[in-house]
Amino acid sequence: MSEEKKENSGQINIELDxxxxxxxxxxxxxxxxxxxxxVIDFVNIMPGKPKSxxxxxxILTPQHAKRFxxxxxxxxxxxxxAHGEIKEQEKAPIPLNFGPTGQA
Incomplete structure (x- = not known):
């Protein structure tokens, strides 16, 4: 299918490197x-490391955030x-009193 037909049919070509x-x-x-x-910041906190x-x-618009x-x-x-209930821990295993106010 030519690129022109793809554009007209509503298809989006998404590449993933x-x-x-x-x-x-x-x-x-x-x-x-x-x-x-x-704004969603994704962090990887490792045990024993005080800094991350x-x-x-x-960054999402409010409409995209709601759809997400x-x-x-x-x-x-x-x-x-498919796999059973995801169990939540009662207390977060990492300190959440750093950086900007947010939710984990």
Missing amino acids: EQVAEGTYSNLAIINHSASEF KVKSRI LSALADNVERFEK
Whole structure:
């Protein structure tokens, strides 16, 4: 199918390079927002290390943030149906009193 036909049929060609495909591990997300955007900082905190860096920052419009929340909730629900309930720890194993105010 030619590029012109793809564009007209509503299809999007999304490329994924090798480095991005490897992914980045994160065990903490710090979420902040303003009137016009949501900012999610993904961090990897290692035991015994008092300092950590943001590995990735994603900025979303409020509309995209809401769609992301819905898509993530749907995927968690499907995961739990296939693999069982995801158990939450009662107390976070890492200190959450650093950096900007947010949610993990």
